[in-house]
Amino acid sequence: MLARLTNKHILLGVTGGIAAYKSAELIRRLRDAGAEVQVIMTPAAREFITPLTLQALSGNPVHTELLDPEAEAGMGHIELARWADLFLVAPASADALARLAGGIADDLLTTCWLAASGKKAVAPAMNQQMWADRATASNIETLLARGVAVFGPGSGSQACGDIGAGRLLEAVELAALCADQFESRQLTGRxxxxxxxxxxxxxxxxxxxxxxxxxxxxxxxxxxxxxxxxxxxxxxxxxxxxxxxxxxxxxxxxxxxxxxxxxxxxxxxxxxxxxxxxxxxxxxxxxxxxxxxxxxxxxxxxxxxxxxxxxxxxxxxxxxxxxxxxxxxxxxxxxxxxxxxxxxxxxxxxxxxxxxxxxxxxxxxxxxxxxxxxxxxxxxxxxxxxxxxxxxxxxxxxxxxxxxxxxxxxxxxxxxxxxxxxxxxxxxxxxxxxxxxxxxx
Ligand SMILES: Cc1cc2nc3c(=O)[nH]c(=O)nc-3n(C[C@H](O)[C@H](O)[C@H](O)COP(=O)(O)O)c2cc1C
Missing domain, CATH: 3.40.50.10300 (CoaB-like)
Structure with missing residues (x-):
């Protein structure tokens, strides 16, 4: 089923959470399945994993700045948004979910999100109490109502020592869910x-x-x-x-x-x-x-x-x-x-x-x-x-x-x-x- 990712353009948004390291493995999985991957990182994400790592794995320069004349002269934010067949934010922090649900466009990731017309998905990752908070639940509901796919989260033991829901799904599961987004309905009923x-x-x-x-x-x-x-x-x-x-x-x-x-x-x-x-x-x-x-x-x-x-x-x-x-x-x-x-x-x-x-x-x-x-x-x-x-x-x-x-x-x-x-x-x-x-x- 991963074959559906062949030649697909995946724009991966990485936000500031402890699970940001898993995005490295996810990029590998997506590329192994034949997808082309571009990465946007928030400033907080860059505190957890270096752009150099994700650049090396994706084979493309990592996009970080919105107000950057040099970046705009290359693949600008609108072009990047249009390029994406699927825009996946993984890991999606509680903060990112709030900004995406609120329609805020105060950095490259959220601005591209608003400008993207392709498929969209988020893979939340956070402490179980942050996930259980009503504000987060309401943001997820808002995103679901707009047709955004929500991948996970999984549950289990967390980096902070808690046990509960909020773990980022494994890269292999995320890649399969990305592939599912490209399932066509051309032969349904046959x-x-x-x-x-x-x-x-x-x-x-x-x-x-x-x-x-x-x-x-x-x-x-x-x-x-x-x-x-x-x-x-x-x-x-x-x-x-x-x-x-x-x-x-x-x-x-x-x-x-x-x-x-x-x-x-x-x-x-x-x-x-x-x-x-x-x-x-x-x-x-x-x-x-x-x-x-x-x-x-x-x-x-x-x-x-x-x-x-x-x-x-x-x-x-x-x-x-x-x-x-x-x-x-x-x-x-x-x-x-x-x-x-x-x-x-x-x-x-x-x-x-x-x-x-x-x-x-x-x-x-x-x-x-x-x-x-x-x-x-x-x-x-x-x-x-x-x-x-x-x-x-x-x-x-x-x-x-x-x-x-x-x-x-x-x-x-x-x-x-x-x-x-x-x-x-x-x-x-x-x-x-x-x-x-x-x-x-
Ligand atoms: C060590 C550490 C780990 C964090 N892990 C998470 C996390 O897993 N999920 C989350 O939603 N926020 C986490 N945060 C808080 C976010 O980094 C913070 O909300 C930040 O503003 C997110 O920015 P961004 O959404 O622009 O990437 C963590 C903060 C620290 C200091």
Missing amino acids: HVIITAGPTREALDPVRYLSNHSSGKMGFALAEACAEAGARVTLIAGPVHLATPPRVQRVDVVSACDMLGASETAVNDAVASLGAARVVFIATAAVADYRPAQVAGQKIKKGLKDDTLDITLIKNPDIVATIAARADKPFVMGFAAETQQVEGYACDKLSRKRLDLIACNDVSRGDIGFQSDDNAMVVFWPDAGQGSSAAAPGLGRAELAKAPKTQIARALVGLLAERLAAAPGGTVAGDASLTRHADETL
């Missing part, structure tokens, strides 16, 4: 079923036919769909990947297993939500053929034979089977090709009656199967203004090379757009769009 990874087609008890799919793209998509608020079922072939949080995983081995699990998941989802709210995404690299017969015992090397003939039979086409249903969900396919990538993808889109297809060139070596990166071109049936010159009758979008986690989030954005573009907020089952694709290709 059930997304995703196939991922390779399939294995048994030849005998110890051998199988398979391919190089790592499953990384499908797992990244499952995570991105869950982040976007969807219920997610991930049907995974044999891969070495951890299940993303909030994703229900079903492990399968062969193409036939994968088809069975896909049909069961689609049946259940359609029965509970209706086809218009169900999305089927086929990222799995399903084996096209399987051995016609699986030997009961290990096939032994023939003493005389230099060759071994194996008869293969066609596997079921999972994505086409789901797309051919009378109660068809929205269906998105993937095409990993080594030549004529876009042509094959457009053909697959129309032939299999898909609503969206993402294709990539796996011959490139720097993207695709085992790589952490990908680059994709996406097509969808589009008779209107979105229709591209390169592929008449189809909408087209290019996603430049990026980590698969980022590509996944971009794909979720495109998917949400296509779902919303259709009458009733879904393109699923829209015969006119599908027919148009068939006619133009």
Whole structure:
């Protein structure tokens, strides 16, 4: 989930409390998760931890002064406020909470707070009696009513010897809460079923036919769909990947297993939500053929034979089977090709009656199967203004090379757009769009 922080701009306000030292660890966590961090310190904060430490950890100069012509000539206070996707004050002293709640702008931190239009959060840290005081409680209520997120505080033993509520949350908890702020709601109310990874087609008890799919793209998509608020079922072939949080995983081995699990998941989802709210995404690299017969015992090397003939039979086409249903969900396919990538993808889109297809060139070596990166071109049936010159009758979008986690989030954005573009907020089952694709290709 921390992946949501990738490339996010976090403005961290550090105020004067004993927990200011924890901001150093927090900056590391945020940066490890891919966020860019700028730091503002109050004068009191600088009594507890040096700007030099936070500058070294954030990789940016620390901002301290409001009335500083030099600082204003660089990234001035308004620019800094606008830069922030999330402005987090951690630790937030009782004094800072009072000034933020009161709309006071008497230093750089509070002035930027008023000027910031992005997400805002505070992580209070103070003595338990200061936290329990009605003035602090009322300031927190005011901030909550304005949409400010309040992270913590935790409770336990305090630096002053007291025991109670008022401890700053740990850096790892704060980083996770920051990531939660970027959860989108693009797929709320949808059930997304995703196939991922390779399939294995048994030849005998110890051998199988398979391919190089790592499953990384499908797992990244499952995570991105869950982040976007969807219920997610991930049907995974044999891969070495951890299940993303909030994703229900079903492990399968062969193409036939994968088809069975896909049909069961689609049946259940359609029965509970209706086809218009169900999305089927086929990222799995399903084996096209399987051995016609699986030997009961290990096939032994023939003493005389230099060759071994194996008869293969066609596997079921999972994505086409789901797309051919009378109660068809929205269906998105993937095409990993080594030549004529876009042509094959457009053909697959129309032939299999898909609503969206993402294709990539796996011959490139720097993207695709085992790589952490990908680059994709996406097509969808589009008779209107979105229709591209390169592929008449189809909408087209290019996603430049990026980590698969980022590509996944971009794909979720495109998917949400296509779902919303259709009458009733879904393109699923829209015969006119599908027919148009068939006619133009
Ligand atoms: C040793 C020491 C520790 C302090 N720790 C805290 C604290 O944990 N939380 C808090 O709200 N105030 C604490 N204070 C009081 C704040 O430093 C004081 O209210 C200050 O004005 C806060 O300024 P700022 O909000 O501009 O950073 C502490 C003061 C001292 C001397």
